[in-house]
Amino acid sequence: MEFPSSTFLKSSSPSSINGQIIDSLCESNGVSKLKIPEVKFTKLFINGQFVDSVSGKTFGTRDPRTGDVVAEVAEGDKEDVDIAVKAAREAFDHGKWPRMSGFDRGRVILKFADLIEQHGEEIAMLESINSGKLVHLTKESDIQFATNCLRYFAGAADKIHGETLKCTGEFQAYTLKEPVGVVGHIIPWNFPTVLFAAKAAPTLATGCTMIFKPAEQSPLSILYLAYLAKEAGIPDGVINVITGYGPTAGAAISSHMDVDAVSFTGSTEVGKLVMGAAAASNLKTVSLELGGKCPLVIFNDVDINMAVQTAWQAVFFNKGEVCIAGSRIYVQEGIYDEFLKKVTDNVKDWVVGDPFDPQVHQGPQVDKEQFDKVLRYIESGKREGATLLTGGKAIGEKGYYIEPTIFTDVKEDMLIAQDEIFGPVMSIMKFKTIEEAIEKANNTKYGLAAGILTNDLNTANRVSRSIRAGGIWVNCYMITESGIPFGGYKMSGFGMDSGLQALEKYLKVKSVITPIYNSPWL
Template sequence: MGEECKRTSGGHEVPEIKFTKLFINGEFVDAVSGKTFETIDPTTGEVLARVAEGDKEDIDLAVKMARDAFDCGCWPRMSGSQRGKIMMRLADLIDQHAEELAALDCVDGGKLFSHVKFLEIPKCAECLRYFAGAADKIHGETLKMSSEMQAYTLREPVGVVGHIIPWNFPSTLFFYKVSPTLAAGCTMVVKPAEQTPLSALFYAHLAKQAGIPDGVLNVVTGFGPTAGAALSSHMDVDKISFTGSTEVGRLVMEAAAKSNLKPVSLELGGKSPLIIFDDADVDMAVDLARMSSFYNKGEICVAGSRIYVQEGIYDEFVRKSAEKAKSWKVGDPFDPQVNQGPQVDKEQFEKVLSYIEHGKSAGATLLTGGKACGERGYYIEPTIFTDVKEDMLIAQDEIFGPVMSLMKFK
């Protein structure tokens, strides 16, 4: 099963980490190379567990099992209603293990325990149930022709799908990808982010319990340049779904094109604006701006982190934003009073701090925050810059951290 370690975080007990091996063809197995890597608790910077490090050979094996399950197995040949019933069972199991799953995403990714337990995990089960209900409603069409011919369309599963999942919403994005894939009758190989592999392995265990046949859902933990690249370029993978950075998305698309020209679904980065006019309710706008920039410690691809405020309310907005930022509590993500946990890992922590330094050196005014907080772990104060110009990096780049850029417009 894997390494077990009962420990505490901020005085709260974390469940045993039960699954740390690759999940291939219904079994937890070591990587072919025998290699492992460390997954880190960002609240402390300490090692949580060692996880199997999948590589090209492991991807090859997982894809072979998924291909066999698709070409010869029962899952694509089941009725949609049968698949739906199994998916419903998996959703029930997720509900039953919500606390344990939330704790895994909390200690592995620094996410707020209460938000994951009461919002994200229930939404995962809802997503699964939605697509379970859609599994027997995948219809083609009968077409009226201009000549004496019959024509119809038939929707069929695409085959073996590769899913590459990011670290900021490891559970939510797992099921955004896996749920429709299961409903359609496809088989798959999932590569979770190396920063947050633990919940994906637990979901694989629950999928087996729910009755999803061996080989249908495989999980290979590892790194993007090795496992992710091997999955993207594999000749026996029929489609790739990737959520992550624009830079890596280009590599995924290139690998897919150079192999078997497989279709690719990409959800990539950006720098979303929030535009606030003079007639806005200022208190509401301040709260929305704070949430849009600092929710999930800014690690969200639709973060509204460049804030344009019309000049008539700009000064009031700045003053109230500074006041509200001081009440935004950073600390132990298991504490229900806390608003913001640590950044996901040391690399992201240092990246965000470097952007803050860029903002200072470029001439933006640091209104609040701007530095690390706490004696250990990867915590950063909620940070607000004013006097931000369009050509500054903090206005252009997706920082993926709790940094807000305020800009005035006429």
């Protein structure tokens, strides 16, 4: 997805709008009112129907703007996963989806994309009241990415084929690429619709069936997408959604004997549990897109204003709840002081507040747990001796809002330089030489992405080849598209979630060997 360019709007101070309801925000800021959508779907989606959990249990999903419960959602666990897997197994083993031509599957996927586009505003608002994402940006970016992703893989559905192989002797061979079967998808709360599409689109294109486990913080948009999938004509049992918790529903999917593959996006710690459960059960195929602590390396020769804007968005976009956030900023010594001044000046134009207001740049953290975690890391940075340039505090008395926070004098071994904070916290460090920049950039257990800002082609080439990360942006950041492979090195996981390479996770290769004519072997 290509995120909007950095712009800083003049507006009221963050504290004057934090925690207020949308009507008063609209009245005070002259913004056209948005009607918060009714929460229509709160049950599990199994075999084309919305159903209660077997236990009858529910859990409250909260609005991070206030901390209040906005809906009670069915809490699925192992029994519900068993039912969903049985439906997906039946749809795969005997249903029409895997047996349709790729062209016909593509047509249905295209209709699904059209429906998401038509209902984009409602989906964006559901994500906002569930995860604190900016409504206007979610509609412009996330919905667009999701529809583009589905359309991209719809076009790939009839182009999945094997190869003809040359054999020695009197034989010929060819390969078939067949759908792997039933796939479990476990996705996080920071980009629900984007990650649903990134996983569902290639899975659908290959002819697989699936069970989704959305994060308990943000299930509402995924349930709505399941409804749209049925409306698009995707057969019952092909897409199932089990809302619930990781240790119960997520673990049941990972360890299920009738799930053939599992794709997980989330923390490295939970990724290890998913991989262990998969190995301990049936050695199912596993793909993991895990944490990141991405470096953004800024060289002396770059335009300082562009560098500041890029760094700011690399860290504070989506309130820092981004796995590819460039939260480690390395600035070459020649522009270091000027960079500190200019990046700190951006604070006065950055508005933290209600994500329904288009004048706002940063909404609340997703929930109380994440809110508290970010504040603990800020305290850790101060305690370990980093210099707090700006921010560092919660905003208001209601909701999970945190000031954009910038540290300098950060040391490589500090927690704020090593751990994935997943919040609006920037750590700035100085370097002298290219060699030092490369060494510092690689000084992490992660390897998801990195950014390089320079006008020197030789520098760009050398550093991009030297940093061990799955994606490198040169003179830009967070530019992603459906056709660009996305995945990590080291403890950021393995397997691609975009590009044609994403199809391979949901395919098995079969070799077929036959004699050219009557063989003495027969």
